[in-house]
Amino acid sequence: MKLRAVKGIIIKDLRELRREKMALFWIFIFPLMWITLFGTMWGGHNPPVSLDVGVVYTNENSAFTAHNVTEIMGNVTLEGVHIFRIKKFASEESGISALKHGKIDSLVVFPPGFGRNVSTGRQAKIYVYFDRSDPQEYQIVRGTLMAFFSEMEKRMREKKIEIQLEYIEKYMPTGEYNITPEAVREYLIASAEPLRIEEKEVSGNAPTPIKFYITSFIGIQFLFATMLTIGSGTLEEIEKGTLRRIAASPATAWDFLAGKMLSTFFIIMVSIFVGLVYSRVVFGETIVPSPLGWLIIFTASVFSMSLGLAIAMATRSIKSTTAVVNFISMPLLFLAGIVIPESIIPSWARPLTEYFALGRALKDFRLLEIYHRPVRDIMPGLTLVGVETAMMFLIALFLYRWAMKRMEV
C-alpha cells in the first residue's frame, strides 16, 4: 500500500468536503437539526397536560352540587397549570356536538338529582364522554379525568366514614364489647381504601429522551451520511475518470479505496463528535462513549460504508445509489429502532433490531452507554454485528473489484 497516496486521497476528500456546502449540510447540519428538533420537543421537561372539559348540569338547592364539583375541577393545578379548563354547556346534545368537533377533550354530564343524591348519602351518577378516534389522546384524557374522579371519590368516602364514625362514637356502648372507636375507625378506613399506594422516585438508569435522540442521530449518520459519502464519492471518481488516472499511477485502486474509506470514517467520526458536543452545550446532556462504545461505532460505520459501497458498485450510478440508499434507509430509520424505541415497533419488524447489523449495533450501544448494562449482556449482539460487518465488507470488496474490472483499470 502506498501510504503517501492514501494520505493524499484523505486530504483531498477533506478539502473537497470543506468546500461542498450541500455535503456539509447533510453530514453536519441535518443531524444537528434532528437532535435540536426532537430534543426540544421531547427531550426536555414537558408541562403538565391541560384539558378542555365540557360540563352539563342543572342548578340544585343542595349542600353539595354538581356546580361544586366543577369548581373543584377548575381549581385543580399542577406546577401552576390548571389541569381542567371547564366549559359549561346548556344540554348534553350541544356538549356531545362540541366533543365530536374537537372543541373539547371530554364531556362530563351530571344528571338531575346529582346534588340531592350526594348530599343525602345515596349513590350519584356521572356520565363521562370521550372521543376515541385518537387512541393516544383518548388514553391521556381518560387517564387524567378518571384519576381526578377516583381521587374525589376517595375523599367522599373518607367524609362519609367521618360522619359514620361520629354516630358510632356517639351510640356505641362502651365496655360491652372489647372494641374501641379507634379500631372501628381503622377498619372502616381500610374498607374504603384497602390499599394505600404512595409514589416514591428514584434516579434510575432509564434513558433520558435526549440521550435516546443522540443515539438516533448516530444511527442517522450511518444510514445516510456514511453510505452516501462513500458510495457517491467513489462513483464520482469513476464517472469523472480520475479513478482511471489513480489506477494508472503507482497507486492502485485498492489504495484509493483505503483512502476513501478512511476519509469517510474520519468525516463521520468528526460529525458524531460534533453532535455529542452540540447536545452537551444545547441540552446539557450527552453521551461520552466508552472504548467499547467507540468500537461499536467503528464496527457499525464499517458496515455502513461497506453497504454504501456495495450499493454504489452494483448500481454504478450516483442517482441510483442515492435513490436506493434512501429507499432502504427511510423505513429502517423507524423499523430498525433507529429513531423510535423498540417497544413501539410492530412485532413483525422487531427482528430488524435484533438481526440487522445497524439496528443491532445501535441497540447494543444504547444498552451499554445509556442503561450501563454489563459487557457480557451485549457480547452476543456485538459478535453478530462483527460477523455481518465482515460479510458485508467482503461483498463490497468483491463488487468493487468487479466494477474495476469492468472499467478495466
Add this chain to the structure above:
Amino acid sequence: MKAVRAIEIRGLKKSYNGFQALKGVDLEVNEGEIFALLGPNGAGKTTLIRILAEGLGYDSGEIRIFGEKLSKKTARFIGYVPQESIAYDLLTVEENLKFYADLYDAPKEKISQLIDYFDLPKKKKAKELSGGLRRRLNLAIALLYDPKILILDEPSAGLDVPSRRELWELILGFRKEGKTVLISTHYMEEAEALADRVAIMNEGSIIATGTPEELKSLVGEESIIQIEGLLNGLERLKDKFRLVEKDGVARIHVRTPRESLPEIVETLVRAGSEIRVIKIEEPTLEDVFLKLTGRGLE
C-alpha cells in the same frame, strides 16, 4: 545512428463487446520526436492511448516502452494528458498538484516549478480556470514526475485560437527538452503544425505513417481547388473528382486545374451555387486521408 524507440507496438488488437476497436496496430515512436495519431472520431486513437497510458487491457499484441514490456513500472515513463480535465473543481491549482504529487510520489518542489513554468494561478480553484488554463493544469499534472514520454489526447479540442497557439508552443518546447510526445488529434492543422511524423488511423488500423511531407506526396501530382460559398450540385462532381465538403468549403482534387476549373464552376453555377472564393492549393493531410479512405476527417 539508429533511433531509439520510445514506443514500439506490434499487432495490437482490442475488442469491446464484439466491436473490434484496434485491428492489429503496428507503430513505432522514436525518442525525442513529436508523433501525431491523426484520424476521425472512432478511428481507435483514444483506445490506443488508453492502453498505453491508463493500463487498459488488450486482446493480443506487444507493447514496449524503451525496449521494456509495458507494465506498471514502465508506465512511469509515460505522462498522460487526457482530453477532459482531471483536476478537482473544488481544489485550488496548488492543491490539485499536491494531490497528484502524493499519488505519483513526485517530489514536492516540482509543484512550484510547474506552477511557474505554466504560469498557473496557484490559489484559484480549478472550476474558476478558463479552458486553456485547465489544459495547462492537466499538462502540469502529467509532468509532475518528469516522464520521458508525454501522451496528449486531443490536446487542443475545445480551445480558442490563442489558447491553442499557446498550447502548441508549450508542446514544441517539450521536444526541445528531449521529451517524446505522442498526440492524438483529428485536427490536421495540429498534426501539420506540431508533428515530426504522423500515423493516419482509420477504423482501428494505421493506414499510413510518415512525415507530413511524405504523406502529402501520397496524394501525387494532384492539386486542390478550394471553393467557398453557398454550394449546390457537389454530388454531380463526385463521379469525376474526389472531393470533401466542410462548413461551406469544398476541396476538390484535380490533376490539371486549368482544364478542370471551368467544368467545375459551370456545374456548380448551373446547380444554383453562389461562389464567393476560388483557390488552387497544395494538398494537406486531410487530402491524404481523403485519398486513402475516400472520406473526410470529421
